[in-house]
Amino acid sequence: MTVLINGKLISQQVIDETAKEVSTFVEDFGLAPGLAVVLVGEDPASQVYVRNKVKRAEEVGIRSLEYKLPATSSQEALDDLIQTLNADSTVHGILVQLPLPDHLNEEAVLLAIDPAKDVDGFHPLNVGALACGDASLVPCTPMGCMIMLAHVHPDLSGKQAVVIGRSNIVGKPMAALLLQANCTVTVVHSRTKNIESICSQADIVVAAIGRPEMVKASWIKPGATVIDVGINAIERDGKRKLVGDVDFADVEPVASAITPVPGGVGPMTIACLMKNTLQAAKNQVLKP
Ligand SMILES: Nc1nc2c(c(=O)[nH]1)N[C@@H](CN(C=O)c1ccc(C(=O)N[C@@H](CCC(=O)O)C(=O)O)cc1)CN2
Numbered sequence: 001m002t003v004l005i006n007g008k009l010i011s012q013q014v015i016d017e018t019a020k021e022v023s024t025f026v027e028d029f030g031l032a033p034g035l036a037v038v039l040v041g042e043d044p045a046s047q048v049y050v051r052n053k054v055k056r057a058e059e060v061g062i063r064s065l066e067y068k069l070p071a072t073s074s075q076e077a078l079d080d081l082i083q084t085l086n087a088d089s090t091v092h093g094i095l096v097q098l099p100l101p102d103h104l105n106e107e108a109v110l111l112a113i114d115p116a117k118d119v120d121g122f123h124p125l126n127v128g129a130l131a132c133g134d135a136s137l138v139p140c141t142p143m144g145c146m147i148m149l150a151h152v153h154p155d156l157s158g159k160q161a162v163v164i165g166r167s168n169i170v171g172k173p174m175a176a177l178l179l180q181a182n183c184t185v186t187v188v189h190s191r192t193k194n195i196e197s198i199c200s201q202a203d204i205v206v207a208a209i210g211r212p213e214m215v216k217a218s219w220i221k222p223g224a225t226v227i228d229v230g231i232n233a234i235e236r237d238g239k240r241k242l243v244g245d246v247d248f249a250d251v252e253p254v255a256s257a258i259t260p261v262p263g264g265v266g267p268m269t270i271a272c273l274m275k276n277t278l279q280a281a282k283n284q285v286l287k288p
């Protein structure tokens with residue numbers, strides 16, 4: 001029987017634990033952690049994610065502030081907002097929803113956020129800390145994947161892990177976290193030769209390529225654990241449907257454990273953002 005790693009359930013556990021810790025934080029320090037969520041433009045998916053982030057923040061007792069900027073905003077306007085939020089001691093976490101409109105420089109925006117408030121863990125200082133095995137703020141999606149993995153593998157030491165995809169948001173930090181957990185890690189990507197044969201040797205496969213249903217059963221060693229980070233909207237039988245980067249129907253019978261899409265990694269991302277906001281608030285209150 002294949003274990004279905006339920007992201008809805010596990011994310012709710014993370015939310016409940018975080019809510020308890022937030023209430024202790026409020027008792028101890030007399031203020032709630034504050035999270036600023038910045039959305040530029042009107043991308044429909046980003047609007048949904050931002051709404052869910054604000055909703056989850058309210059649920060755990062984090063004070064959230066939503067900033068909506070027009071799609072035509074200048075780099076300077078966004079930078080000004082970030083500087084204001086950096087200087088506001090009641091704001092402990094800042095996140096800028098990605099992707100940004102094409103005319104804005106994403107790298108410069110992420111660099112402008114105070115690393116102590118960088119609850120996405122995307123600032124080069126936090127990326128470097130993660131590479132050194134010393135991170136306090138870890139990118140939310142890979143953190144969520146690690147929590148899900150812990151449910152089926154309390155000890156990952158010595159496992160062969162393959163990460164498919166090398167993005168800064170998922171692939172690279174995921175590889176760093178697996179390495180920190182003593183896995184033997186291989187990162188494969190669009191230029192890798194023999195992806196299928198490399199993946200088929202792995203105990204753990206994390207798919208973060210952004211290509212619908214690319215990973216097939218023939219890529220998976222029988223009994224492997226499969227984490228699907230992809231969220232792709234496709235049309236099938238005249239209906240819009242969300243699918244992952246893994247062909248679930250094909251792979252599920254071969255794997256020992258697998259995450260579904262939707263209801264897998266996605267909800268974990270937002271739950272981990274709440275964990276990071278609390279962590280950032282603790283860091284700032286204890287080491288102002
Ligand atoms: N600043 C950031 N931007 C982006 C991040 C991020 O972590 N920080 N990640 C993604 C978007 N994202 C959160 O921002 C996100 C994506 C998907 C989900 C989710 O719960 N998905 C559901 C399905 C949703 C649907 O029905 O459309 C699921 O998988 O079950 C949460 C968060 C890019 N940008």
Ligand SMILES: [Mg+2]
Pocket residue numbers: 165166167189190209
């Ligand atoms: Mg890639």
